[in-house]
Amino acid sequence: NVAHGLAWSYYFGYLKVLLPGIDNRIERSEWWGSRQDSRMMSRKLYLLFPVSCMCKDTLCDDDDSITHAGHLETIVRNRAGTVGRSYQSTVYKITDHDMKEWFFVGEYVTAIHTMYEMEMNSHFSGLQTDDKYLQATRFLITIRNILEKDPHCRGRYKFLPYTGETSFNKY
Amino acid sequence: NVAHGLAWSYYFGYLKVLLPGIDNRIERSEWWGSRQDSRMMSRKLYLLFPVSCMCKDTLCDDDDSITHAGHLETIVRNRAGTVGRSYQSTVYKITDHDMKEWFFVGEYVTAIHTMYEMEMNSHFSGLQTDDKYLQATRFLITIRNILEKDPHCRGRYKFLPYTGETSFNKY
Numbered sequence: 001n002v003a004h005g006l007a008w009s010y011y012f013g014y015l016k017v018l019l020p021g022i023d024n025r026i027e028r029s030e031w032w033g034s035r036q037d038s039r040m041m042s043r044k045l046y047l048l049f050p051v052s053c054m055c056k057d058t059l060c061d062d063d064d065s066i067t068h069a070g071h072l073e074t075i076v077r078n079r080a081g082t083v084g085r086s087y088q089s090t091v092y093k094i095t096d097h098d099m100k101e102w103f104f105v106g107e108y109v110t111a112i113h114t115m116y117e118m119e120m121n122s123h124f125s126g127l128q129t130d131d132k133y134l135q136a137t138r139f140l141i142t143i144r145n146i147l148e149k150d151p152h153c154r155g156r157y158k159f160l161p162y163t164g165e166t167s168f169n170k171y
Numbered sequence: 172n173v174a175h176g177l178a179w180s181y182y183f184g185y186l187k188v189l190l191p192g193i194d195n196r197i198e199r200s201e202w203w204g205s206r207q208d209s210r211m212m213s214r215k216l217y218l219l220f221p222v223s224c225m226c227k228d229t230l231c232d233d234d235d236s237i238t239h240a241g242h243l244e245t246i247v248r249n250r251a252g253t254v255g256r257s258y259q260s261t262v263y264k265i266t267d268h269d270m271k272e273w274f275f276v277g278e279y280v281t282a283i284h285t286m287y288e289m290e291m292n293s294h295f296s297g298l299q300t301d302d303k304y305l306q307a308t309r310f311l312i313t314i315r316n317i318l319e320k321d322p323h324c325r326g327r328y329k330f331l332p333y334t335g336e337t338s339f340n341k342y
């Protein structure tokens with residue numbers, strides 16, 4: 001039951017650190033506030049969730065309409081013996097059909113990439129393709145349950161599940 | 172079966188990135204090479220493994236003989252939508268009974284801290300104390316099996332399992 005541990009790890013090791021106050025960090029960033037030809041920036045973390053669990057290195061890799069704009073202020077914590085471990089939130093710009101620009105803080109759900117890699121090594125990891133799809137669904141249900149119960153995280157994120165190669169365009 | 176997923180995650184998401192070439196990065200660091208009053212620095216990553224799974228923020232927290240010395244050169248990767256994610260290896264100094272100093276690259280096994288936090292939230296996570304100890308053992312067996320099979324990782328790490336509060340002194 002891979003999904004259960006990965007969801008808890010993703011919460012305790014990352015979202016619990018990052019989500020509280022992310023709205024404030026977005027408001028303090030250089031992309032916040034009215035800009036000519038740009039849409040309102042959201043104060044949420046967008047979490048792309050490909051059901052294949054395959055996470056590209058950047059969101060630009062698949063999509064010409066998305067470019068890398070910068071980062072929010074870095075969070076630095078001492079954690080599990082790593083002094084000064086840093087947590088970076090990436091800001092992207094998307095240009096839509098009517099040439100309007102839109103800035104957002106986004107990334108893939110890093111934790112699920114492990115299941116893709118396990119599937120690629122199924123003879124050793126034991127995770128088959130069918131299991132992977134099942135576990136991906138379990139992961140999403142579990143992480144949403146966990147986050148809804150944390151008032152410091154609630155409402156500060158949006159999961160964007162999708163199938164196939166379509167990444168952001170459908171949203 | 173929390174341990175299985177966490178071990179694969181720890182391998183694909185971290186050790187596979189960090190361990191290859193860590194010996195070279197240690198040799199290029201300022202602490203390598205003969206120094207007066209210091210013992211030979213090892214080219215391995217020391218991974219403290221408390222069976223309680225409780226990982227303190229730094230190795231100094233418990234132990235006056237350990238101080239933070241610095242970091243190896245940072246590894247930076249684009250990963251799962253995070254542009255420029257950084258991986259830092261912490262260098263510590265330990266002073267032993269005959270006042271000899273010894274530098275080493277070390278940290279706790281970050282991945283297991285999730286199991287400690289799950290145990291603290293067992294009513295919600297479902298992980299009880301007995302399960303946790305069992306899963307900790309499974310984690311260690313699994314991660315060792317994985318790493319032995321990767322020639323780029325083999326021999327570049329040393330797990331230091333221990334019970335109770337004793338951290339580094341026994342080693």
Ligand SMILES: Nc1nc(=O)c2ncn([C@@H]3O[C@@H]4COP(=O)(O)O[C@H]5[C@@H](O)[C@H](n6cnc7c(N)ncnc76)O[C@@H]5COP(=O)(O)O[C@@H]3[C@@H]4O)c2[nH]1
Pocket residue numbers: 009010011012013014015080082085086087088109110111112114177180181182183184185186253256257258259278281282283285
């Ligand atoms: N010591 C240490 N230094 C690191 O830089 C580091 N990076 C990862 N890990 C540990 O390796 C394993 C695999 O990492 P992955 O990125 O797939 O999952 C990560 C990832 O999905 C997410 N996460 C954590 N830190 C970040 C981050 N900086 N950016 C994005 N996602 C992150 O939350 C999960 C759990 O993180 P940790 O519970 O800190 O421990 C991880 C994990 O056990 C690290 N361990």
